[in-house]
Amino acid sequence: MAKPVETDFDLSAFLPYMLNLAAEAASAGFQAAYRDRYGMLRTEWRVMFHLARFGEMTATDIGRRARIHKTKISRAVRALEEKRFLIRSPSAKDRRVETLSLSRAGVEAFHAVAAIASAYDAALWAQFAPEDEAALRRCLAALATPGDEPPPPGVGD
């Protein structure tokens, strides 16, 4: 099969492929902000963000909101706890549940990463024409919203 195959399918125009290339490129430069500086994984950063954004939450709450699987949350929570960024406190009403919150150090780390993220994000958006930016936001929001299926494996930011 030495010759190219006759086909009308064009991978480079295939939306899932384009999205993944773009996502990969956009994430690459930012990961260092939490990976190198705090030894955090992507899921840890996301969990940290949610706790900062919403205050106290349970692991299940985070998973539902962030669409991350239970086991990934569980491991991220343990890692954050070991880094002293997160505190678990038992719930009085339901002894299965633990309420999670950021420690003071966790809040500080969050602020540092969020500052880098803000600047990074601004630089990314700056390369688009204003009307393209609006269209991009619309399309990405539509793609991310579709079904309310169970939490997918996850690719990450």
Add this chain to the structure above:
Amino acid sequence: MAKPVETDFDLSAFLPYMLNLAAEAASAGFQAAYRDRYGMLRTEWRVMFHLARFGEMTATDIGRRARIHKTKISRAVRALEEKRFLIRSPSAKDRRVETLSLSRAGVEAFHAVAAIASAYDAALWAQFAPEDEAALRRCLAALATPGDEPPPPGVGD
């Protein structure tokens, strides 16, 4: 730290995050096409696509074009070979190199997956307004193009 943290950073408007959610959602429904039916991994599908698109190639060629790391290519090639979808033939000029090509069965599998991908892709694009589609293509292309750095880890389609 029970209360939400005071911050102006909004994760849900953070471009890398939006891209990853969208990429994840867009890929989810398609992966079954090669995973369930042929037991292929994402990298295997990408390698197969490149061989179909360009005919014979070496592993390094594929890696450069698809921006996939050597070791992932190497393992994908072996997996495709074991599935009898791919044939390696030694190069006469350079004994380090192996020329890769799809077997007849590989071409058939490619066609089957490509057909599903085409239909899936059309359905995804159909949800956008025509002018949004153009803008989306522009933005994603711009994001994916930036630097010609060495092959990144890779997230996938």
Add this chain to the structure above:
DNA sequence: TGTTAAAGGTTGCGTTTGTAACCAACAACG
């Protein structure tokens, strides 16, 4: 030629992930 450097690929090892099974606590209901 002999030496050194570089390129094509593969492999080993540790880390991260996905799936499924699991444990404990609670809820529903006879």
Add this chain to the structure above:
DNA sequence: CGTTGTTGGTTACAAACGCAACCTTTAACA
């Protein structure tokens, strides 16, 4: 109450990945 089913969360095990080291063959060049 006792049984049954569900929910919050963790763990075990097998895959997959990323990185670095490695082997072989070419290229550069003294």
